[in-house]
Amino acid sequence: MSELSFKPNCDDVVSPDFRPYMIETAADYFFVAQNHARVKxxxxTSLSALSLEIMLKSFNAEVSTNAGKINETYKPNKRVKDLKGKAHDLVCLYELIDPVFQSYLFSHSDIDTLTEHRSVFTSERYGYEHEAQGVHTDRLVKLAGTTLCKIIFLYKKFGCKDPFIAHFDVNETYFNYVQHILIFQPSS
Structure with a gap:
C-alpha cells in the first residue's frame, strides 16, 4: 500500500511573499482549538476563525521589523487598513487576496463556509451571548486546517527556510486533524 500524502495542485501558483511568523501564529490558534481538554x-469555531483571519491577512502584510529574521514582525498593508470596521470579515479578507491564491486555497464550497462564518470572530465568539449560534459544525475548523496545510505546502515548495515551516509535517496535520483516514488491514 502506498503512503498517503497531502499534495495540493499548485502548478499555476506563484511564490507568495513569505510571512512565516504569521503562519506559525495561525497554526498555534488552530492547534489550541484542536487540542484543548475542554473543547466547545x-x-x-472562534479560534479557527482567528487562525483563518491571520492566514488571510498574511497575503496583505508588510514586514515592519527584523526582516528575514526568526522574529520578523508585520503590519497590515493599506488594503487591509482600508477595511476599517470589516478588518475581521473573512470574506472581505479573502477578496483582498490575489486571484491566483484565492483559487489555490479555496473551492466554491470553502467560499460558502467563509461566507457563512464571515463575522464569527466579531459577532459569535462568546457562547453566552444571545447572537451566538447554539450549534457548530466542524466546517470552519477543517477549512482552517486545510488552509494552513496548503499555505505551508506552498511555502515549502517555494523554498521558505523558516524553521517552523521547514519542520511542519503537513501530512500529519492534514490526516490527523482535517481528513481522518482509518485503515483496515484484514488478518491473513
Whole structure:
C-alpha cells in the first residue's frame, strides 16, 4: 500500500511573499482549538476563525521589523487598513487576496463556509451571548486546517527556510486533524 500524502495542485501558483511568523501564529490558534481538554464548539469555531483571519491577512502584510529574521514582525498593508470596521470579515479578507491564491486555497464550497462564518470572530465568539449560534459544525475548523496545510505546502515548495515551516509535517496535520483516514488491514 502506498503512503498517503497531502499534495495540493499548485502548478499555476506563484511564490507568495513569505510571512512565516504569521503562519506559525495561525497554526498555534488552530492547534489550541484542536487540542484543548475542554473543547466547545464556539471556542473551536472562534479560534479557527482567528487562525483563518491571520492566514488571510498574511497575503496583505508588510514586514515592519527584523526582516528575514526568526522574529520578523508585520503590519497590515493599506488594503487591509482600508477595511476599517470589516478588518475581521473573512470574506472581505479573502477578496483582498490575489486571484491566483484565492483559487489555490479555496473551492466554491470553502467560499460558502467563509461566507457563512464571515463575522464569527466579531459577532459569535462568546457562547453566552444571545447572537451566538447554539450549534457548530466542524466546517470552519477543517477549512482552517486545510488552509494552513496548503499555505505551508506552498511555502515549502517555494523554498521558505523558516524553521517552523521547514519542520511542519503537513501530512500529519492534514490526516490527523482535517481528513481522518482509518485503515483496515484484514488478518491473513
Amino acid at each position: 464548539g464556539f471556542i473551536q
